[in-house]
Amino acid sequence: MFIMDGICYAGSFQENIKVTEAKPLVGRMLLLTFSTGEKRLFDTNSLKGSAFSVLDDDKIFRNPSIFHGVVTWDNGNVDVAPETLYHDSIAYESEDAM
Numbered sequence: 001m002f003i004m005d006g007i008c009y010a011g012s013f014q015e016n017i018k019v020t021e022a023k024p025l026v027g028r029m030l031l032l033t034f035s036t037g038e039k040r041l042f043d044t045n046s047l048k049g050s051a052f053s054v055l056d057d058d059k060i061f062r063n064p065s066i067f068h069g070v071v072t073w074d075n076g077n078v079d080v081a082p083e084t085l086y087h088d089s090i091a092y093e094s095e096d097a098m
Contacts, residue, residue, distance in 0.1 A: 018069025024062045028055060031092060032085055035069065040089035047080065054063045054078055 019035035028044040044055050054074050055061045065072050072079040 017082050017086050019066055019071050019085060020069070021067060022064045022071045024064060029059060030064070030071070030085075032071070032089060034082070034086060039092040039094065040086065041092045042085050042089035044080075045090060051078055 003006050016035075018035040019032055020035055021059070023031040025031055025041075030042045030044060032040050032042055034040065044052070044061070055078065060074050063073065065076070067076060067079075070079050071082070071085065
């Protein structure tokens, strides 16, 4: 557990975390691999604001890029900080790992 900006978070603080892989799934979900080796699921529907409305276009959503550990879309016009992706996602265990 750690506290940042007066908010208590479960887990441990991941300073300088980066995304190494982003796989789009159905329902605007992303399967992310982080520099820690962890795999996590992130629901992009949780992203608010008009900047993220381009993700409603399936062609754009299904073509993310990773630039210096940050997931981007639409030629870099839309991005989400890796710290946000990490903290707002849930741990993923593949059936292969079980």
